[in-house]
Amino acid sequence: MQDLSTIQKIVDDIKSITIQGATNIAKAAFEILISESKAKSFESGSAFLDFIQQGMELLISARPTEPMLFNGMDYIKAEISKLAPSASADECQQKVAEAAQFYLNLINETAERAVLNGLGIINDGDNVLTHCHSSSAVKTLKLHKVKGLKFKVYNTETRPLFQGRKTAKDLIEAGIDTTMVVDGVAPFLMDEESGTDLMMDCVIIGCDAIKLDGGVINKVGSYSVGLSALFANVPVYIAGNLLKVDIHDKIHIEKRQDHEVWEDSPEGLQFLNLAFDKIPPKFIRGIITEFGIIKPRDIRAVVEREYPWMKIA
Known part of the structure; x- marks a missing residue:
């Protein structure tokens, strides 16, 4: 079984308010999913998906009031559902990393636009x-x-x-x-x-x-x-x-x-x-x-x- 301690550390930081604010919480969650998807090796696609889904559920459980986080997790799950049952570990890891990066970029881009729209x-x-x-x-x-x-x-x-x-x-x-x-x-x-x-x-x-x-x-x-x-x-x-x-x-x-x-x-x-x-x-x-x-x-x-x-x- 793969080690979830790195993800758990982020969960603990969210629960203790070391990481605070809806945007910062979401960004930290997707950053760790990208990192873990790229850093670890898995024997099969199913082994990786079991690991990443456990990690995602841990992150979702960290705070009950963070839909920016929840909506991004829904997006990643939707992207995972597009994978073929026979997808390799590398294919699965790439899909999750790309989906998490897309959503992380979306957070950053939309946050910048929102701030500009508040001028005045x-x-x-x-x-x-x-x-x-x-x-x-x-x-x-x-x-x-x-x-x-x-x-x-x-x-x-x-x-x-x-x-x-x-x-x-x-x-x-x-x-x-x-x-x-x-x-x-x-x-x-x-x-x-x-x-x-x-x-x-x-x-x-x-x-x-x-x-x-x-x-x-x-x-x-x-x-x-x-x-x-x-x-x-x-x-x-x-x-x-x-x-x-x-x-x-x-x-x-x-x-x-x-x-x-x-x-x-x-x-x-x-x-x-x-x-x-x-x-x-x-x-x-x-x-x-x-x-x-x-x-x-x-x-x-x-x-x-x-x-x-x-x-x-």
Whole structure:
């Protein structure tokens, strides 16, 4: 039996948030599939396919909220199904490596286009709120900085794992005026009650999954920010990618371990440590994608038109 330890290491890094963000998780998964497909030797095509399918299932199990990962695995499985039953190990390995590379290239190309399509949502002098860490949201903010706009970003610390610290470091390194706020303050900053100097002009956050109704799954705390923004008429933009659409409608909210909240908590105390929540479509002004800024209600139609190989359940 072939050793799955290299793939397991990536799975462990995803589970521990060492690798974080939907795009980074997907890229790491397909990079390791390419590497393993090229690096190992197998006696037969069936032996390799048994190995790679085990590896794919391990990667799928790493996080329950990553359709960009799941959709790519579906693509690879569809390509595998085209192989002849008698295909050699070399043929099978080449097919999987090529399919994974195609999808990895698609992730990179679409991410670049989506960032460019977000240009213009920030104006000079704006206050912008972002939550958690999203490579897409960070790149969107950086692009506006490169274009010469002057604006301030308020980013949440993002408890309990403090992913906002990575966002803050990325923005500071890019020369962006950045202020970190505790999570509970973020909804207050949507309203004029916070003061005109602190009131946000827009919200830009990423997402782990886009639902077919146009809502999105993102780090817990996103719902409260979106709800407050809705009532204050502050536009919420999602830095997304249609490869993140949950075409199978199977994404569920992950519950994480109690110790992340309080390591030495009193005996008998119970925790509800949700990793994500859902922003309903009515909270969202637009989803920034590789095909432009899309209204939530149009998500299904655009996916069916642009990605016919993504078979909506």
